Amino acid sequence: MAKTDLIDFVGCSNGWQTSWDVPYDQLRKDLGDQVAIYGVIEDAPNWMDAHNPKTNKSGYRLLSASVPLLYGNAAGKPAMGADGLEQFNFFCTDEVHHNPAAGKTARTQYAALRGLEKLENLRGKPKHYALATMYGHWIFDEWEYAEQIPVILEPEWRRVFRLSMSAEPPGSKLDLILQLVVKKREGLPDLGVSFNGSWPNFDDKPTDELLFPCAPYTHHISKHQAFNYRLMPSMIKEGWNEIVVYNGSHQRATPKERVDHSVCRAAFRLRQRGHAVKSRGKVAPAEKRVPELAALETLLHETRESFIDLTLFPGTFDPAKTGEKFTYEILDRTIPEGTDKGGGGVAGGGNRVMD
Numbered sequence: 001m002a003k004t005d006l007i008d009f010v011g012c013s014n015g016w017q018t019s020w021d022v023p024y025d026q027l028r029k030d031l032g033d034q035v036a037i038y039g040v041i042e043d044a045p046n047w048m049d050a051h052n053p054k055t056n057k058s059g060y061r062l063l064s065a066s067v068p069l070l071y072g073n074a075a076g077k078p079a080m081g082a083d084g085l086e087q088f089n090f091f092c093t094d095e096v097h098h099n100p101a102a103g104k105t106a107r108t109q110y111a112a113l114r115g116l117e118k119l120e121n122l123r124g125k126p127k128h129y130a131l132a133t134m135y136g137h138w139i140f141d142e143w144e145y146a147e148q149i150p151v152i153l154e155p156e157w158r159r160v161f162r163l164s165m166s167a168e169p170p171g172s173k174l175d176l177i178l179q180l181v182v183k184k185r186e187g188l189p190d191l192g193v194s195f196n197g198s199w200p201n202f203d204d205k206p207t208d209e210l211l212f213p214c215a216p217y218t219h220h221i222s223k224h225q226a227f228n229y230r231l232m233p234s235m236i237k238e239g240w241n242e243i244v245v246y247n248g249s250h251q252r253a254t255p256k257e258r259v260d261h262s263v264c265r266a267a268f269r270l271r272q273r274g275h276a277v278k279s280r281g282k283v284a285p286a287e288k289r290v291p292e293l294a295a296l297e298t299l300l301h302e303t304r305e306s307f308i309d310l311t312l313f314p315g316t317f318d319p320a321k322t323g324e325k326f327t328y329e330i331l332d333r334t335i336p337e338g339t340d341k342g343g344g345g346v347a348g349g350g351n352r353v354m355d
Helices: 026-031 067-075 090-094 255-263 293-296 297-301
Strands: 009-012 035-041 047-051 058-062 084-086 127-129 151-153 157-165 174-183 191-195 205-206 208-216 217-220 224-231 238-248 262-264 307-314 330-332 352-354
Touching: 009 026, 026 035, 035 067, 067 127, 067 208, 127 157, 151 157, 151 238, 174 191, 191 224, 217 224
Parallel strands: 009 035, 035 084, 262 307
Antiparallel strands: 047 058, 047 217, 127 307, 151 262, 157 238, 174 224, 174 262, 174 307, 191 238, 205 224, 208 217, 330 352
16 A cells, blocks of 8 residues: 555554554565654553552553653654654543543643654653553553563573664763562562673662652552663664563572562563463363463463663662563463364464463
């Protein structure tokens, strides 16, 4: 259709949560130069819940209530070649149904939309980047670009994530903080991060605060633990950037102990749930599960949450004031052929990762 001039423009978006890693560069190659490509900014950074200690209320955050989130989500799109921006669902921030502080302490930052599509207006300003999560409050989007988080990292595992960002000018007075959020528990392993090929950094600062407040929320929920890592802003690349997360634990043992020693990480305002593996929409009978899958049954039924955030702060970094997210995935093995008359497999074939 694009080659026959039936399309003038396309807008790429997730459903209600915004996108952080759409391959606009590949879309440009596919669509050519005659079709305009717009990046869409939706009203949820992801589905990781946050908390307000003053009201003792928790809930999902709304991107349009935060100027740093608006700047971060916007900057990554033209940096990848998008021709412009579209905003959608911002009115939800001004509805009490979505925002308990609507019209009081939290409202849509409409003034920040002016010049948002121009990178020169965004460079050198505080930004908050994140990643979309696989789960949502209302719908399961089978047709969208696959989200990267949440994920589970077992001992000595590592995982790479990528997102689009805009480079900062030399001499910019910004600090770059990456925040990793995991499910809180005793005995968490050493966690490290690498940014764009840097040496792994295990020097984390624990915190319970978000990287930036996102009204009305300022903190993480009680079952999350956040860790901040300080990085160099000069390492940010124009376009794709890569983050590698490491589980520094060396405790490898039985399948059950592997679950106990694993950590669920989250990147960029994310949260995800693990569900029982299904075959044709029904939970596979116990006798049809391979031993490894049965051993991980508890893990599959539990909710696992973790997140990562990158943020750019003006001035000096205060480790006591930061916070955000990550993701997980579950190794699964196919039900042996012939054991299921309905289709012969658990969510696909062969050894695979379910994310």
